Amino acid sequence: MPRKSKAGARSTIGSNPERNRSHNRRVVLDVVRQWGPVGRMEISRHAHLSTQAVSNIVEDLVSDGLLIKTGRLRAGRGLPPIQFAVNPDGGMTAGIEVAADHISTLLVDIGGRVRVRRTLSIKKNDPGAVLPAIKAEVEAAQAQLKPPVPQLLGIGVVMPGPFNVEGMTSVGPTTLSGWLDFDAVASIGDVLGASITLENDATAAAVGERLHGAAKDLRSFCLIYFGQGLGLGIMIDGHPFRGANGNAGEIGHVLVKKGGRLCSCGQHGCLEAYASVQALAERLAAVGIHDPEYADIERLHRERHPVIEAWIQEAAGYLAPQIAMLENLFDPEAVIIGGALPPGLLEDLTGAMQPLPLSVASRRNRNEARLIHGRTGRLTAALGAAALPLLETMTPRLDTAQANRRDQPNEEISLAG
Helix, strand or coil: CCCCCCCCCCCEEEECCHHHHHHHHHHHHHHHHHHCCECHHHHHHHHCCCHHHHHHHHHHHHHCCCEEEEEECCCCCCCCCEEEEECCCCCEEEEEEECCCEEEEEEEECCCCEEEEEEEECCCCCHHHHHHHHHHHHHHHHHCCCCCCCCEEEEEEEECCCCCCCCCCCCCCCCCCCCCCCCHHHHHHHHHCCCEEEEEHHHHHHHHHHHHCCCCCCCCEEEEEECCCEEEEEEECCEECCCCCCCCCCHHHCECCCCCCECCCCCECEHHHCCCHHHHHHHHHCCCCCCCCHHHHHHHHHCCCHHHHHHHHHHHHHHHHHHHHHHHHHCCCEEEEEECCCHHHHHHHHHHCCCCCCCCCCCCCCCCCCEEECCCHHHHHHHHHHHHHHHHHHCCCHHHHHHHHHHCCCCCEEEEC
């Protein structure tokens, strides 16, 4: 499954030349998204663009329906400045999560509000079953919109990784069958009649937490993501880290016990064989509770079922050393744990990992928690999927500005974090 992700960095970068106007539009839009309602002078300061350039771009964005005027700020002497904000009706994106047992579809406007949310349970997850289901779900979601209907700016799709790895892709109950060497980007794009952005679910989940959840104030963090399997999303200085082939973060296939349980990848002792929703489901099946859904797991945890309690202790024992390893490798501001587990269970799992092993995060002046649980829940991957084209549309890329700097050495390029 080829990966052609386009999710951009969050750095705000402005350049003054007229021929870079398209780039500067994204800079201004990103500043207003982050800081709005905001006036022209404030936009100019954050974007490092001239006031005249900002004025021209803002007027264009208002004309295009992407920004709206929200009135004047009453402060100090003189004529109060007009304030601008992102127009939530100016555009939207679709986020589609294709998981082993369901398809989640979100329509999210550029103000970050979820307009439509749909979840479809599926029995088969091969391309022949998934492609028509995606088309039907997107059409149904669009039909639910109430006027005014924002223009569709892009579609993001997330799937469990790894991508195109013989023996790991499309193998076992935590992955999608029949997708190895299948051109998902082209096929889904053809079905929907639009270009799409494809990402693995854990990386997209990290983007979702960054924009909507527990990581709003974090730029460098790791997200341990419970889908059906176990993945890792890595954000470094506000940028998703994907690796050379989009497969960074396959923490579920880290060996934690030599000769341990058989994993679907064929190895024995993978972390995912102990700490995953699938591992919990297998434990429950052994006592006659088959195919538990989210509500079942939530209820069993509330009832303190002994299998749930035992799984928490076992999973915590294997996860805690991995938390310390991630801290030593990436020095994140925090490690987040989240995904398709009920909040109460996540809280107990986090508590069972305490005290965490010693790592570089065990510094004396630390005020924040090393391990926190996510806030976006089961929606986190779908929210991240919707954010992928949103970031491409609204957020300028650092590498674009750097290329401009190399190609145009006499032109001013300014940076603002």
